[in-house]
Amino acid sequence: MHILVAGVNHRTAPIDMREQLDFDPAELSRALEQLRDTKSIFETVIVSTCNRSEVYVVTDRLRTSSYFTTTFLADWFGVERETLESVLFIKEDDDAVDHLFRVACGLDSMILGETQILGQVRDGFFAAQEANATGTIFNQLFKDAVTVAKRAHSHTMINDNAVSVSYAAVELARHIFGSLDQKSVLLMGAGEMSELTAEHLSSQGTKAMMVMNRTYDRAQDLANRFSGTAVDFSTLEEKLAAVDIVISSTGARDTIVDQTMMERVSKQRKGRPLFMVDIAVPRDLDPAIHDCDDVFLYDIDDLQDIVASNLEQRKAEAEKIDTLIDEQRVAFKQWMDTLDAVPVIAAMRQKAMDIQSETMESIERKMPDLSKRERKVLNKHTKSIVNQLLREPIQKAKEISGSSADAQLQLIVDLFDIQEEVAEQKERQRNHNDQHGTETGQYRSDVYVPAAGDGMSS
Template identity: 50%
Template sequence: MHIVVVSVNHKTADVSLREQLTFAEDTLTNAYNALINQKSVLECVILSTCNRTEIYAVVDQVHTGRYYVKSFMAEWFNVDIETVKSVTDVEVGNDAILHLFNVVTGLDSIVLGETQILGQVRDNFLLAQSEGTTGTVFNKLFKMAVSLAKNAHTQTDISSNAVSVSYAAVELSKKVLGTLEQKNILIVGAGEMAELALENLAGTGAKSITVINRTLEKAQSLADKYKGTYQDMSLLQEALVTSDIVITSTSARDFIITEPMMQEVMKSRQNAPIVLIDIAVPRDIDPAVNDIDMVFNYDVDDLKGLVDANLAEREKAANVIRNMIDSELVSFLEWVNMLGVVPVISALREKALRIQETTMESIDRKMPDLSERDRKVISKHMKSVINQLLKDPIAGAKEISGHPDREASLQFFQEIFNITNEVESIKQKEPIIHRSESSFNFDLKR
């Protein structure tokens, strides 16, 4: 059994390809139902954000598993499988685990150390869990990943002066137009990315901010929070006429700012310059507007080169986090190896308790006049003897879990204590791996 991740991200594909391979939020439930029923897939989590689409899977065979995950993506997005293959990275085993840890801590983001991805990983995992597509392995791995990221952000300076794509959008606006205090700023969208942009804009001293959204109540709520104004989406074109900077972040599947619209806007503006920053995937702004004079249009790929003044300090923090990641990987692999030991230890304890129970029944028959207090004292001391006798064998079984030949050693251990049948019975009653009883094949050495 193996962990694999098939990833489309800002390193493997440009924004036009990434937006073709983005899961709409309202389709994820159906996507999970289709994915978990793919051949070889035993557990799965879909991570779909503005800069990456990734499928994490526990599979019974590496080659079969990654093939069917890619086939699922090709079928789901109605694209040729060769296209999927050309824009995806595949990581297996330790590398897949390291990839998740790097993603959730922000080390694999466009802007180093951004914190938004942590919440996205957590939310996507919780959705997968609610859909029943995670089990023993991913329930443990993703909880460890989220805890690791929280510790990384609190114990290092990686998230100082919080940086995200939204922050980079604000920095770009300042680079193009200088101070933002006297500029008219339009935010299109009222989701998390839009709020992050507003939060960073507030820190620049920007005062004239308008929020437009399809749901007017959400636009009002966000605008009120940052002392801005709000409008309905039907007034978008009019709002563009009076804006200097426009940051878009909606979940629309089609362009909301088109080339004909901007042609009309620029006539009304008398060709006064306007900065458009599209941080949505799929894009909100038609790339054709780039051909219009005095329209400066940027999408998420244009933000890659923007980093904050603390990049050097963030890189130092990143090195600390990489050491934390190495330790977490070892901890997870040790936990995986322990999975095979748990039934053995349980069987050993069950056998010992049966012996104690049988012995107490014999004592009761031979000494029927024992008081209840005497019986409890005898039982307590017998349990103490059993616990002391089992202490070293259990410690030995746990130590075996780290051996390269652990399967053979555990089998020998079972034979010594004559608990093979008990172990098999426990595995059948309480399988330790979701949808399978196979063993993992991970390398503890790095």
């Protein structure tokens, strides 16, 4: 079996193309079902966000699946195949696994190290599981992806440094004031930058948030989303005298707060410090405000310097995560390799237990006076003999399994004369995967494989 991922993201496709290739959540189940029913595709997961649409598949034929997956995407979104191929990336096997792990860890995100993508990857897996589109391999792979992402965020400091201007503004305020839950904030402007700032403030526990905008309705919409209060622009000077923090990002062409206004406000504040951040271009706050008593003003250039420095620190942390990803990829590959041995191991056990069962029947025929307890003891000990004899061959089969070990596995098959049993196990495995793959999450032998969802919900 092989793993393949095909898709587009912010690195390969412009935003208008990403918008066109965005999966509708209401249609996701149907898309997964259509993919699962495609030739040579056995399992599939779709990860779809504003910056990426990626299709992951388990296949027995890479070239065939690459063609059919591309065809599916072109047909599903009504895009010319040639146009799609110009922005589509395709990764296979180790590269596909590595890509998923990097995506889950936030290393492939527009904002390096962001954590939201982990939840989106997990949601994509759960949606596929619910649509009966996953099986043994993706149950394990996506569990590993969540595991390595959690390790990345808990064992490194990649999230400790702000790398967006709005986040940097809030982080700067938090470093100055400590906790923000008791501080009052005035957001000037109600656009995208103010919305991001409001999200960051809310995540820091800010409760007293006011939104001011030339269009009052827009201020009210943003304020309502974050349990804030919309205030009229005519009360600007009054609010400046009352709040602890001002973050401004309007679309005004001229300065909104000048030095003269701020000097009047400073007298009303009576020595209380005011933290002001201007992230608008052109600037909303007069740079001369720097000279006002107890006013601490930062502009977008100040924040960009912080962001640039923090980004370098995140890149250094990302190198540590690369090591974690390498380790997890190797572990997953080793697990994948053992799957080659599953039918052989199951066949050895089947033949051995058949022999044990026939032996017990022979003993009972020749010794009909055995008590129930004596039969139970004999049955237990003959099974123990079988298990002890099989222990080393099973371990050896696990160790040598893999794409390069077909000849060695075949030698085991020949030594135990289990050709028919192996064929039977493979057929049983295929039928079970087709009918019940996502219900049990097991490769249908005595070798345990984690069930869907194991370790995914925490």
